[in-house]
Amino acid sequence: xxxxxxxxxxxxxxxxxxxxxxxxxxxxxxxxxxxxxxxxxxxxxxxxxxxxxxxxxxxxxxxxxxxxxxxxxxxxxxxxxxxxxxxxxxxxxxxxxxxxxxxxxxxxxxxxxxxxxxxxxxxxxxxxxxxxxxxxxxxxxxxxxxxxxxxxxxxxxxxxxxxxxxxxxxxxxxxxxxxxxxxxxxxxxxxxxxxxxxxxxxxxxxxxxxxxxxxxxxxxxxxxxxxxxxxxxxxxxxxxxxxxxxxxxxxxxxxxxxxxxxxxxxxxxxxxxxxxxxxxxxxxxxxxxxxxxxxxxxxxxxxxxxxxxxxxxxxxxxxxxxxxxxxxxxxxxxxxxxxxxxxxxxxxxxxxxxxxxxxxxxxxxxxxxxxxxxxxxxxxxxxxxxxxxxxxxxxxxxxxxxxxxxxxxxxxxxxxxxxxxxxxxxxxxxxxxxxxxxxxxxxxxxxxxxxxxxxxxxxxxxxxxxxxxxxxxxxxxxxxxxxxxxxxxxxxxxxxxxxxxxxxxxxxxxxxxxxxxxxxxxxxxxxxxxxxxxxxxxxxxxxxxxxxxxxxxxxxxxxxxxxxxxxxxxxxxxxxxxxxxxxxxxxxxxxxxxxxxxxxxxxxxxxxxxxxx
Amino acid sequence: xxxxxxxxxxxxxxxxxxxxxxxxxxxxxxxxxxxxxxxxxxxxxxxxxxxxxxxxxxxxxxxxxxxxxxxxxxxxxxxxxxxxxxxxxxxxxxxxxxxxxxxxxxxxxxxxxxxxxxxxxxxxxxxxxxxxxxxxxxxxxxxxxxxxxxxxxxxxxxxxxxxxxxxxxxxxxxxxxxxxxxxxxxxxxxxxxxxxxxxxxxxxxxxxxxxxxxxxxxxxxxxxxxxxxxxxxxxxxxxxxxxxxxxxxxxxxxxxxxxxxxxxxxxxxxxxxxxxxxxxxxxxxxxxxxxxxxxxxxxxxxxxxxxxxxxxxxxxxxxx
Numbered sequence: 001x002x003x004x005x006x007x008x009x010x011x012x013x014x015x016x017x018x019x020x021x022x023x024x025x026x027x028x029x030x031x032x033x034x035x036x037x038x039x040x041x042x043x044x045x046x047x048x049x050x051x052x053x054x055x056x057x058x059x060x061x062x063x064x065x066x067x068x069x070x071x072x073x074x075x076x077x078x079x080x081x082x083x084x085x086x087x088x089x090x091x092x093x094x095x096x097x098x099x100x101x102x103x104x105x106x107x108x109x110x111x112x113x114x115x116x117x118x119x120x121x122x123x124x125x126x127x128x129x130x131x132x133x134x135x136x137x138x139x140x141x142x143x144x145x146x147x148x149x150x151x152x153x154x155x156x157x158x159x160x161x162x163x164x165x166x167x168x169x170x171x172x173x174x175x176x177x178x179x180x181x182x183x184x185x186x187x188x189x190x191x192x193x194x195x196x197x198x199x200x201x202x203x204x205x206x207x208x209x210x211x212x213x214x215x216x217x218x219x220x221x222x223x224x225x226x227x228x229x230x231x232x233x234x235x236x237x238x239x240x241x242x243x244x245x246x247x248x249x250x251x252x253x254x255x256x257x258x259x260x261x262x263x264x265x266x267x268x269x270x271x272x273x274x275x276x277x278x279x280x281x282x283x284x285x286x287x288x289x290x291x292x293x294x295x296x297x298x299x300x301x302x303x304x305x306x307x308x309x310x311x312x313x314x315x316x317x318x319x320x321x322x323x324x325x326x327x328x329x330x331x332x333x334x335x336x337x338x339x340x341x342x343x344x345x346x347x348x349x350x351x352x353x354x355x356x357x358x359x360x361x362x363x364x365x366x367x368x369x370x371x372x373x374x375x376x377x378x379x380x381x382x383x384x385x386x387x388x389x390x391x392x393x394x395x396x397x398x399x400x401x402x403x404x405x406x407x408x409x410x411x412x413x414x415x416x417x418x419x420x421x422x423x424x425x426x427x428x429x430x431x432x433x434x435x436x437x438x439x440x441x442x443x444x445x446x447x448x449x450x451x452x453x454x455x456x457x458x459x460x461x462x463x464x465x466x467x468x469x470x471x472x473x474x475x476x477x478x479x480x481x482x483x484x485x486x487x488x489x490x491x492x493x494x495x496x497x498x499x500x501x502x503x504x505x506x507x508x509x510x511x512x513x514x515x516x517x518x519x520x521x522x523x524x525x526x527x528x529x530x531x532x533x534x535x536x537x538x539x540x541x542x543x544x545x546x547x548x549x550x551x552x553x554x555x556x557x558x559x560x561x562x563x564x565x566x567x568x569x570x571x572x573x574x575x576x577x578x579x580x581x582x583x584x585x586x587x588x589x590x591x592x593x594x595x596x597x598x599x600x601x602x603x604x605x606x607x608x609x610x611x612x613x
Numbered sequence: 614x615x616x617x618x619x620x621x622x623x624x625x626x627x628x629x630x631x632x633x634x635x636x637x638x639x640x641x642x643x644x645x646x647x648x649x650x651x652x653x654x655x656x657x658x659x660x661x662x663x664x665x666x667x668x669x670x671x672x673x674x675x676x677x678x679x680x681x682x683x684x685x686x687x688x689x690x691x692x693x694x695x696x697x698x699x700x701x702x703x704x705x706x707x708x709x710x711x712x713x714x715x716x717x718x719x720x721x722x723x724x725x726x727x728x729x730x731x732x733x734x735x736x737x738x739x740x741x742x743x744x745x746x747x748x749x750x751x752x753x754x755x756x757x758x759x760x761x762x763x764x765x766x767x768x769x770x771x772x773x774x775x776x777x778x779x780x781x782x783x784x785x786x787x788x789x790x791x792x793x794x795x796x797x798x799x800x801x802x803x804x805x806x807x808x809x810x811x812x813x814x815x816x817x818x819x820x821x822x823x824x825x826x827x828x829x830x831x832x833x834x835x836x837x838x839x840x841x842x843x844x845x846x847x848x849x850x851x852x853x854x855x856x857x858x859x860x861x862x863x864x865x866x867x868x869x870x871x872x873x874x875x876x877x878x879x880x881x882x883x884x885x886x887x888x889x890x891x892x893x894x895x896x897x898x899x900x901x902x903x904x905x906x907x908x909x910x911x912x913x914x915x916x917x918x919x920x921x922x923x924x925x926x927x928x929x930x931x932x933x
Binding site: 034 | 859
């Protein structure tokens with residue numbers, strides 16, 4: 001016997017009130033103004049105050065009623081099993097089973113999942129006759145039974161579910177509560193007369209996604225009764241020692257080798273005492289590629305890191321595993337699987353500000369042609385976008401996550417409302433190459449992207465019209481600055497000598513911006529200027545990349561120039577790429593409606609908005 | 614309060630009673646006496662319809678009054694003499710003590726008494742009689758209107774006095790002592806009271822009251838005690854386990870507390886003895902005692918009172 005609302009016992013203090021009233025209460029006489037008072041003799045009995053308990057029977061009745069009321073408010077529950085508390089009166093119950101991964105933890109050889117079957121059976125047995133019971137699990141694909149008077153249905157469903165292989169993707173117990181409440185409400189609607197007490201029995205473990213996630217009530221009138229799958233609620237048993245691979249992820253390590261990846265992660269040791277050493281294996285393509293020993297403290301983390309060179313072309317399956325853990329009480333969390341790709345594709349999106357039907361007049365024809373001929377053509381993926389396509393993508397909430405380098409070629413200026421998204425994306429790691437032309441509006445650029453421009457744009461200038469240089473009609477390109485990262489390791493001539501540029505864009509000098517000139521004209525004016533912005537990089541070409549202002553694209557040096565600029569702009573940051581997601585890592589997806597997730601085994605999970613993670 | 618007598622009357626006399634008054638008269642069995650002409654037979658000879666007798670003619674008498682037929686029979690000159698018709702002086706002594714405030718709605722004692730008093734005064738004034746009244750209220754006397762007088766303003770003044778809330782005690786000895794010298798000859802004195810406790814300070818107040826009234830009677834006044842009681846006072850209806858606290862509405866006696874069943878028998882016994890003493894005392898002193906209960910119809914109470922004054926047997930419904 002236990003009480004759902006033991007605090008209500010304070011109501012017993014109220015028992016003193018009738019007692020006091022009967023003991024001390026002075027009977028207030030009813031007053032009459034009576035003309036015949038003279039004939040009411042003084043010798044008649046005059047009672048002014050009670051000195052002893054009067055109306056003993058009434059007092060007992062009042063005390064008993066108050067006692068019953070208080071006891072009813074405390075919601076006593078009967079306990080058929082020492083661990084299981086069940087409401088003592090017939091009621092509607094829903095068993096909510098925790099299907100989370102941690103329920104596979106074995107204690108004394110019996111998993112919590114199996115233990116919850118016994119616990120559920122104990123509850124079903126203890127339910128008073130006349131109760132109805134239903135079943136829900138936090139496994140979205142798990143069994144679900146409507147409320148019914150026959151507990152055997154539920155028992156059989158639980159047995160079947162426990163016998164089946166555990167599946168990933170369970171909700172927290174708290175997230176499962178709405179389904180349990182819906183089941184109770186649904187049953188209540190069907191039988192309006194039977195709408196009495198309703199209780200959710202939540203069976204789970206003590207983890208944060210289990211009983212610890214539970215609120216005290218599922219709804220205003222539906223209490224949640226937490227039931228430990230194993231052990232007692234008030235005395236949680238210690239967690240048996242087990243190891244899990246907390247995280248494992250990889251990033252390209254280009255500074256070592258174009259095909260190098262760095263794989264890092266952490267091992268968590270739950271419970272235990274003292275330090276414990278164990279081996280972590282890196283398995284690539286089924287073969288053990290590396291092994292590292294880590295020492296994990298009790299209830300702590302141990303970090304590890306591998307560097308692997310030579311991941312093949314295309315994605316290579318790999319896994320990180322904890323070795324020699326055959327007897328771990330919680331199997332299944334000792335390995336993480338990864339797909340390694342040493343060569344990361346560079347996604348280049350070119351926004352064509354001056355498209356033309358004639359290919360030779362098209363703004364990006366020369367750039368696309370040059371890149372296709374370059375040595376890195378295999379890993380470059382070039383897409384062309386119209387300005388409105390770019391704006392539409394950004395407005396739709398697409399953060400250009402799959403674009404590594406964005407080229408704005410002779411774009412008038414990005415629309416005002418998409419500029420913040422562009423800045424944010426560049427700060428997060430995207431490369432941005434801006435080339436100018438007739439259509440560029442300096443003021444709009446400065447206003448919208450001024451924050452990330454290497455230098456603010458001033459105005460286009462026809463070469464030779466500048467004061468003191470009236471005799472020249474074109475500008476050449478000076479040899480590149482070999483200290484600039486774009487031209488790092490350049491051997492010999494770039495091949496831009498003899499370039500004739502007729503128009504250039506003037507820039508606002510501003511030393512505080514930290515811009516670096518990679519290439520300049522023979523006059524000293526910057527031709528290619530760069531600047532890091534956040535985790536991304538920005539390059540600005542002060543002339544056009546087609547033949548409108550310059551013959552630069554016709555020069556042999558244009559191909560290596562474009563290739564180097566793009567390579568430099570591609571920061572290779574994992575977040576900048578489409579994003580590598582490791583199973584178990586949270587991934588936030590922006591969407592308005594429910595999201596349908598297709599699992600590898602062909603199932604479809606529809607996630608309600610609050611459960612989307 | 615309006616000075617209009619009709620409105621003044623309407624305030625104290627309910628409509629059914631006013632309807633009853635239409636065409637009725639205040640008639641006394643015995644002759645009245647007074648300086649003003651009226652409708653009541655007088656003790657003295659004068660102008661009237663009622664034959665009184667013959668007296669010998671003496672020179673100087675009005676020859677028109679000679680009864681020639683009697684002269685023929687008696688062979689000497691005789692004059693025909695008739696009873697005079699005089700106005701009746703009616704004086705109302707009203708108990709406005711707190712004890713009269715008992716009862717709710719039409720059952721209120723004061724309201725009942727006021728209706729009867731108002732009706733009597735209306736009747737009297739309508740037939741040319743003269744009415745005076747005095748009240749004892751809150752230990753004081755209100756004697757301004759004591760000397761009988763005719764006319765509508767007197768009725769308005771009476772209504773005004775009757776509408777005031779009764780409170781405190783009524784000093785009966787002082788009231789009677791003050792009224793006695795002001796009474797014209799052969800007045801009709803009507804006391805309106807419950808007569809339950811005339812003077813809380815005097816244990817012998819009942820006998821003294823009767824004595825004082827007997828003195829008035831002996832001077833030739835007709836004295837009528839209109840005793841207005843409430844049914845609760847006659848029957849003591851309280852019962853059950855509740856504790857009751859009985860307070861004196863006059864504020865003169867200590868309150869009594871107790872359970873009604875334990876008080877009831879003694880009360881009824883004492884009350885019965887009191888009423889019986891009162892009846893016998895009135896009978897002995899030649900006073901009229903007219904008892905009415907406030908839950909009875911006013912019409913019956915008034916008819917009973919008029920019948921008693923006229924010397925007729927009381928209608929059955931007028932008896933309490």
